Amino acid sequence: MSGVQFGITIAACTAATMLTRFLPFLIFSSKDQQPPEVVRYLGRVLPAAIFGMLIIYCLKGVSVFTGSHGIPEAIAIGVTIALHKWKHETLGSIAGGTLCYVLLVQLVF
Numbered sequence: 001m002s003g004v005q006f007g008i009t010i011a012a013c014t015a016a017t018m019l020t021r022f023l024p025f026l027i028f029s030s031k032d033q034q035p036p037e038v039v040r041y042l043g044r045v046l047p048a049a050i051f052g053m054l055i056i057y058c059l060k061g062v063s064v065f066t067g068s069h070g071i072p073e074a075i076a077i078g079v080t081i082a083l084h085k086w087k088h089e090t091l092g093s094i095a096g097g098t099l100c101y102v103l104l105v106q107l108v109f
Helices: 003-026 038-060 072-088 089-108
Strands: none
Touching: 003 038, 003 089, 072 089
């Protein structure tokens, strides 16, 4: 890929990303206009769906019969749940649970 093609590719990716990020704000920028019910519904259910996908993805390779028997994973899940109940911040809970898991795997198990 030449330098020009590389630059065009980056520009196209940047434009597409910016469009998908800014378009909802442009569409629903009016104070009196409310988002459609489907958008509000997705805003309510997607955080829980994301947590569910992360749990399934992270635990798909855990074996309770070998290695650390899933103990660091269980502790990290507990920390994630506790952080979410305490702060109600999805990203903070995920980051805290991930940090806990990495520290447990690297330093303890």
